[in-house]
Amino acid sequence: MNDTFKITIDGKEIEARxxxxIMDAADAAGIYIPRLCSHPDLKPIGSCRVCTVVVDGRPQAACVKPVMDGMVIENDTPAVLQHRRNIIDMMFVEGNHFCMFxxxxxxxxxxxxxxxxGITAPQYPFQFPExxxxxxxxDILLDHNRCIMCARCVRASQELDGKNVFQSIGRGFHRKIGVNGEKELGDTDMAVSDRATEICPVGCIIKKRVGYEVPIGQRIYDKAPIGSDIEEVHP
Amino acid sequence: MSEMVSTIKKICKRYGNDRARLMDIVNEVQDALGHVPREAFGLIAREANTHRVEVESVVSFYAFLSDKKQGAVVIRLCDDIIDRFKGSEAVGDALVAALGIGFDETTADGKITLEKTPCIGMSDQAPGMLVNDTVITNLTPAKIPDLVRQLMANPDPQALVAEPGDGNNADSLICAMVNNNIREAGPVILADYRKNAGLRKALTQTPEEVIEDVKTSQLRGRGGAGFLTGFKWELTRKARGTEKFVLCNADEGEPGTFKDRVLLTERADLVLEGMTIAAYAIGAETGIIYLRGEYAYLRGFLEHTINQRREAHLLGNTILGHEGFNFDVRIQMGAGAYVCGEETSLISSCEGTRGDPTDRTPFPVVKGYMVSPTAVNNVESYCCAARIMDKGPGWFASIGTARSAGTKLLSVCGDCERPGIYEIPFGTKLRELLARAGAEDVAAVCVGGPSGQMVGPAQFDLGISYEELSTGGSVMVFSNQRDILEVADAFMEFFVDESCGYCVPCRVGNVLLKNRLERVRKGVGEQKDLDYLQRLGESVKFTSRCGLGQTSPNPILSTLKNFRPVYNALVKENKTGFHKSFNIMKAVEQASAIAGRRSEIFHA
Structure with a gap:
């Protein structure tokens, strides 16, 4: 059985298996679909919704939607980009993100x-939650102010570290990441060498005492915009 | 060993120390101890072979579970908009006065806890409340002091039931003061029927022929989504898997809906018959009824019905002598979470985890409960299936419209003379339904609950059907005395409370929508706030992961569409150039307090 076929993203025909x-196929073809909760080493869960694309007229999260022969996908359209921007704004206002500090x-x-x-300020009012x-x-700081509930740490601990340090607790706007200990992270078996320590996309889980080893200005996204690595595959 | 420890160990053991039964375990711990204490999370985790944080994850998800000590009696006042319009707020005030505590508080003697809860499925006899599992209906503030006095003297809430309701509500296993309020019975579901004739007929056919009949009947899911039931069964039958499951969605949480309450009370046998037919058709040996926590008062009766069916060889091994056909059913109790009506959430909950939805590729028909092929159907769908087998698919398809076959059970409530259950053929005009329910001076009808749409008189000539006005059963009537936006606001409050928080747009977007609607309602909104609501609402709908977020902006979007003048009247043009929502006095208030003097420029 031939298990490779063509799909179309924004009018461009690409190979898929x-x-x-959809995200796997797009990555391989050098098409960047923005994402946050998705990570190449983890099972995708489709929680941030930033990778929303339109498949045959219906919205789908590219990180979880399997490809099918002949799929027609819209990724880089004004409408889709606007929805994504709105979601990114939502993440900024639901937490307390003070980038400069x-x-x-x-x-x-x-x-x-x-x-x-190109977001300089979110369009929605800050919620300033406590x-x-x-x-x-x-060795590790857990700052919930910066959490976006992507659950990368939950998955990394389970899937990569063979532990179960994190899990979501509560619901709705009060949902947060809980730890598998009587009270706090120090009560768990989390180790600084765990993959869960370094997999956080934001500044919620950070290693202590190494914060400024790499100076501002020489960091990953100071050099090239996010997604450039994928786009460089097929320049 | 302390009593708590032995109690918990016993409960865990009863469920085979199985992590997949965590819902049952924590539900029982809650019943036994009045809460699920944080100190016990570790113990429950060890006994149930899971992790402490998984226990916390479950307990913190469901509204009926609490890690704080509650009274032996928990009063949950129904707080939906129908109840509010029928006076529940005054009832709440009376409760507060009689108990001497506020909401979310427990009396000093530790005996009674007071809470609010979303729709308990009693909108036709509102205002209502739950006292533990006991339902109290038709409340008035005047009745409260006596009720509270009785409860203080005798903490058994069943003692409050002076006179049980009609039909099986008077059965000793239910004994609830609930009334069925069946106003109009139709030919399919509420007509007299021959018990188990459908099942007997099905067993004379092959499973494939049964599926073909259900397909031919054009039966579509009665929960509201309208997926073809026969097609769903076929997919489940064809899906690879050694074990298959039949789940009944009795998590009737859509505010204003109470038809499943009546079906489970008066047609429990028919529901189980339909499930058994489904099991035969798809090749399942296990069925689960997911019963919402609010309907716990029906549990004993349903268990008895299941037992009776076992004794009559209608459940169990070799059903009706049919060699190789084995099927049994258990009840899974919910614990107060609207999202669990979403089929993948319902499955998560049955598996003993928090009720987060899961991705719908793969669909439950391929990988559902316990990663096995699973058919999840609504209570009413099973009733229809059993009747289709008895009376034939042609008979069923001849009722209703071309694209919506059969009848629909509607729960009509709100501002009308005759609230209750109406079984109508699909295609019946909303105007006709309103006339039959005795609804006059109607300004708006919410069809399909908060996740449905608010329609005005211009839409009253549309028919109730999947193609025009689609509803899982909820029809809420609002007279021209009501504030439409108060309704929309209450619905948004509901979604904010019930969002599971898994995905960003639903978790955050609904809060932002509600806040901006409040601004408009206060009269400090502007035209551009309406555009904000429209655009944000569309984004939440478009990008949310499950049906909850995909429909939660509907109260705002459908009122923006159908009741635009109401909004326009609130956002009159602002010529000053200042933002009306910005209150300079409030903005400098804190600074004034710190400085110890009022602002020289801005003061009242």
Whole structure:
């Protein structure tokens, strides 16, 4: 059985394989679909919705939607880009993101995405929720102010570290990342060498004492916009 | 060993120390201890072979579970808009006065906790409340002092039921003061029927022939989504898997809907018959009825009905002597989460986790409960299927319209003379339904609940059907005395409370929508706020992950469309150039307090 076929993204025909998601196929073809919760080493869960594309007229999250022969996908259209921008804005206003004081600045995927979208300020009013900061772990800081509930840490701990340090608790606007300990992160078996420590796209989980080893200005997204690595595959 | 520890160990053991039964375990711990104490999370996790944070994840998700000690009696006042319009706020005030506590508080003696809860499925006899599992209907503020006095003297809430309602509500296993309020019975569901004739007929056919009949009948899912039931069964039958499951969605959470309450009360046998037919058709041996926590008062009766069917060989092994056909049903209790009516959330909940929805590729028909092919159908759909097998697919398809076959059970409530259940053929005009329900001076009707649409008189000549006015059963009537935007606001409040928070647009977007609607309602909104609502609402609809977020902006979007003048009247043109929503006095208030003097420029 021939398991490769063609799909179309924004009018461009690309190769796809059975079992790939739309995002996999697009990545391989050098087409960047913006994303936050998705990570190449983790099972996709489609929670941030930034990768929303239109497939045969219907919205789908590219990170979870499997490709099918002949699929026609809209990715880079004004309407889709506007929806994505709105979602990025929502993430900024639901937390407390002070980029200029954040250790993750320059390495932060949310910040980088905002720059890529030309966002200088969110269009929605800040909600200024009260969030906790958990500094109980000797080597790791957990700052809920910057959490976007992408659950990368939940998955990394389970899928890559063989642990179960994190899980979502609560619901709705009060949903947050909980830890598998009596009270705080220091009560868990989390280790600084865990993949879950470095997989956070924002500044919610950060290693202590190394925040400024790489100076601002020389960080990942100071050099090239987010997504450039994918687009470079087929320049 | 402390009592708490032994109680928890016993409960976990009863469920085979199985993490997939975590919902049942924490539900029972809650019943036994009055809460699920945080100190017990670790113990439950160890006993149920899971992790502490997974237990916290479940307990923190469901509204009926609490990690804080509650009274032996928990009063949950129904807080939907229908109840509010029928006076529930005054009832709430009376409760507060009689108990001497506020909402979300427990009396000093630790005996009674007071809470609010969304629609409990009693909108036809509002205002209502739950006292533990006991339903109290037709409340007035005057009745409250006596009710509270009785509860303080005798904490058994069943003692409050002076006179049970009609039909099976008076059955000793239900004994609820609930009335069925069946106003109009139709030919399919509420007509007299021959018990198990459908099942017997099905067993004379092959499973494929049964599926063909259901397909021919054009039966579509009665929960509202309208997927072809026969097609769903066929996909489940054909999907690869050693085990298959039949799930009944009895998580009737859409505000204003109460038809499943009546079906489970008066047609429990028919529901189970339909499930058994589905099991035969797709090749399933296990069925689950997911019963919303609000309907816990029906649980004993349903379990009894299941037992009776086992004794009559209508469930269990070799059903009706049919060699190789084994099927049994269990009840899974919910615990107060609207999103669990979404089929993938319902499955998550049945598997003992928080009720987050899952991605719908693969669909449940391929990978559902326990990663096995699963058919999830509405209570009413199963009733229809059983009747189709008895009376034939042609008979069923001849009722209704070309694209909406059969009849629909509607729960009509709100401003009308005769609230209750109407079984109408699809295609019946809304205007006709309103006349039959005795609704006059109607300004708006919410068809399909908050996730449906608000329509005005211009749409009253549309028919109730999948192609025109689609509804899972909810029809809420609002007279011209009501504030349409108060209704929309209450619906948004509902969605904010019920969003699971998994995806960004639903978690955040609904909060932003509600806040901006409030601004408009206060009269400090502008025309551009309406554009904001429209655009944001469209984004939430377009990008949300499950049906909740994909429909949650409907109260705003459908009122913007059908009741634009109401909005326009609130956002009169502002010539000053200042933002009306900006209050300079409020903005300098904090600074004035710190400075210890009022602003020289801005002061009242």
């Amino acid at each position: 059975q079992g790939q998601t 954040c250790e993750k600045s320059g390495n932060c995927e949310l910040q980088a995405l905002a720059y890529r979208f 969030k906790e900061v958990d500094g109980s772990h000797p």
